Amino acid sequence: MESKEKILACLNILKRLPPTQIQKNAAALASLIPDYAEELYQKIDKPLDIGQDEKGNQFIQSEFNRDGDSFRSHVTNSYYPPIDDAVYPSEALRKLELKANAVFDEYRRLYYEGGLSSCYFWDKEDGGFATAWLIRKNVEKTKGIEDGSWSSINVIDIKTDGKSKWTYKITTSVVLEMNIIQNQDVGKFNITGTLTKQKEESFEAPAGNKDLELFHIMKIGTLVEDVESYLRAQLDGVYFGKTKDIVFQTRFLEGEKHFIQQRLGLAGEFKQKYG
Amino acid sequence: MNQGEGEVTEAEQYEKVVKYIVKNTPFGQANLVIKDLCKIIGNINPQNPVMLQALRDHNEEHLALIKGQNTQILTSVLNSQEDFYVDQKNNETIQVDHEKLEIISRSQVELPSDPELNILRDALEQQLNLYLSQQFNEKVCGAYVMYQGDASDYTFYLGITAKTINLPNFFCGSWISTWEFTKTQLKGDLKVQAHYYEDGNVQLKNVNTFSEGINVDLSTASESAKQIVHTIAKLENKHQAGMDNLYNSMPDIFFKAMRRPLPITGTKMNWNENVHKLVANLKQ
Numbered sequence: 001m002e003s004k005e006k007i008l009a010c011l012n013i014l015k016r017l018p019p020t021q022i023q024k025n026a027a028a029l030a031s032l033i034p035d036y037a038e039e040l041y042q043k044i045d046k047p048l049d050i051g052q053d054e055k056g057n058q059f060i061q062s063e064f065n066r067d068g069d070s071f072r073s074h075v076t077n078s079y080y081p082p083i084d085d086a087v088y089p090s091e092a093l094r095k096l097e098l099k100a101n102a103v104f105d106e107y108r109r110l111y112y113e114g115g116l117s118s119c120y121f122w123d124k125e126d127g128g129f130a131t132a133w134l135i136r137k138n139v140e141k142t143k144g145i146e147d148g149s150w151s152s153i154n155v156i157d158i159k160t161d162g163k164s165k166w167t168y169k170i171t172t173s174v175v176l177e178m179n180i181i182q183n184q185d186v187g188k189f190n191i192t193g194t195l196t197k198q199k200e201e202s203f204e205a206p207a208g209n210k211d212l213e214l215f216h217i218m219k220i221g222t223l224v225e226d227v228e229s230y231l232r233a234q235l236d237g238v239y240f241g242k243t244k245d246i247v248f249q250t251r252f253l254e255g256e257k258h259f260i261q262q263r264l265g266l267a268g269e270f271k272q273k274y275g
Numbered sequence: 276m277n278q279g280e281g282e283v284t285e286a287e288q289y290e291k292v293v294k295y296i297v298k299n300t301p302f303g304q305a306n307l308v309i310k311d312l313c314k315i316i317g318n319i320n321p322q323n324p325v326m327l328q329a330l331r332d333h334n335e336e337h338l339a340l341i342k343g344q345n346t347q348i349l350t351s352v353l354n355s356q357e358d359f360y361v362d363q364k365n366n367e368t369i370q371v372d373h374e375k376l377e378i379i380s381r382s383q384v385e386l387p388s389d390p391e392l393n394i395l396r397d398a399l400e401q402q403l404n405l406y407l408s409q410q411f412n413e414k415v416c417g418a419y420v421m422y423q424g425d426a427s428d429y430t431f432y433l434g435i436t437a438k439t440i441n442l443p444n445f446f447c448g449s450w451i452s453t454w455e456f457t458k459t460q461l462k463g464d465l466k467v468q469a470h471y472y473e474d475g476n477v478q479l480k481n482v483n484t485f486s487e488g489i490n491v492d493l494s495t496a497s498e499s500a501k502q503i504v505h506t507i508a509k510l511e512n513k514h515q516a517g518m519d520n521l522y523n524s525m526p527d528i529f530f531k532a533m534r535r536p537l538p539i540t541g542t543k544m545n546w547n548e549n550v551h552k553l554v555a556n557l558k559q
Binding site (some may be wrong): 005006009010012013015016017018019021025028029031032033098099102103106107110111112113137139142143144145148150176178180183184185186187188189190191192193194195196214217218221222225228229232233234235236239240241242243244246247248249250251252253254257 | 288289292295296299300301304307308311312314315316317409410411412437438439446447448449450465467469470471472474475476477478479480481482483484511512513514515516517518519520521522524525526527528529530532533534535536537538539540543544546547549550551553554556557
């Protein structure tokens with residue numbers, strides 16, 4: 001129980017600190033509880049890193065393709081740096097992994113028009129399997145932005161009832177950062193955000209389990225698309241804009257104080273009355 | 276884990292972490308963070324000297340407003356002494372409770388002062404209070420004016436701050452600006468922060484610096500004070516208008532550059548079609 005309380009306290013603190021600094025912040029807190037450091041690292045969402053194989057092909061590095069200090073490439077299925085005695089998906093799962101990466105790459109092209117995607121699969125003890133569909137996109141020196149980054153972490157748990165029903169449970173986190181180094185009007189401007197959503201759906205497998213692999217890819221892909229689109233809309237429409245609202249109810253532009261405070265007052269009354 | 280020479284005390288080990296974490300905590304949440312840090316470290320409470328020092332530094336960096344019965348003071352590195360704060364205008368030293376943001380005690384003290392500079396200081400205070408009432412959230416806002424030197428050679432220090440703290444609705448924000456001027460030059464630093472954490476976690480950190488030539492005439496203190504505060508207001512307004520523009524363009528310059536809401540076709544991805552096409556390509 002003690003470890004649970006301490007880890008929860010760490011997660012509470014991390015929520016109050018900038019999300020893209022989470023690696024550094026988690027390391028600082030982990031130094032206070034070295035016995036539970038691994039457990040803490042597994043519970044956090046951090047910006048995805050990119051690795052390369054010997055031919056220069058890139059792949060995403062994450063907790064889901066990590067073994068010790070090495071990462072497995074979705075392209076070659078090898079670990080970099082090389083290690084003996086590492087964890088690999090079963091042969092059947094690796095076949096599924098190759099297909100999923102090909103399809104997910106098209107999704108990446110359609111929505112991100114750049115960036116890098118990787119899918120990683122792993123077997124589970126309960127007979128099901130799980131997969132992480134990841135995207136990292138960077139934007140550099142464009143339209144006044146010095147640098148910006150987007151990381152999508154989609155983790156899907158797949159189970160069957162042993163007959164023909166398949167259940168897919170997805171947890172998606174997006175970690176974002178927009179950085180402006182020197183803007184002539186606002187100086188140095190940095191905004192970072194993270195948001196997570198979960199969803200679960202069940203489907204009947206196609207008759208005779210025909211093309212079951214393709215079926216899985218379609219179902220997972222559709223879930224990823226829905227949840228990512230939702231999170232994008234929330235971050236753009238609600239969360240980033242909320243930081244502006246907070247500033248603009250702390251200091252008011254000339255002549256606006258009365259108007260904004262009145263509007264906030266009405267919103268407060270509405271909330272009280274209608275919940 | 277520590278490989279330094281000699282022995283490192285337990286307190287030294289966590290002191291660095293505590294300082295770092297509390298320093299980066301948004302204003303309004305430091306007490307909660309300190310409680311959680313105590314849980315993690317174990318056998319320690321918020322009254323521990325390491326915690327109190329971290330909280331004090333945090334309050335000074337954020338110009339925390341400390342209230343008393345009929346007075347208030349902003350804590351800053353400028354008026355900070357060993358265990359009290361200096362109130363130049365009222366010739367007092369003030370002891371504060373950093374957790375409760377309350378004044379504990381006040382003592383009279385004799386401080387060097389210059390009558391001409393006192394007049395300018397009072398005029399500035401009046402103008403700043405007017406500025407605060409017109410453009411800042413009155414729930415938590417304050418300003419200070421201090422000076423060093425005498426009428427022939429002086430530097431004035433001004434601080435302006437307002438905070439929004441709404442923990443039940445998971446958001447906080449601060450506007451913190453510090454200024455200094457001499458007879459001919461006004462310089463300022465601005466820190467704007469916002470944090471929203473209902474389900475997600477979004478943070479804004481924005482800093483800017485200003486510099487403008489001025490001309491201070493001590494013989495017309497009221498007029499000089501008006502001009503100085505007017506200049507500050509003008510610079511802060513320009514900054515905030517710039518923020519407005521930036522936020523308005525964010526969907527286009529940032530979000531669209533990151534991920535489209537829909538593919539360029541205007542429709543969602545056709546998974547069925549793509550799955551069959553791409554997997555068939557793989558086999559070749």
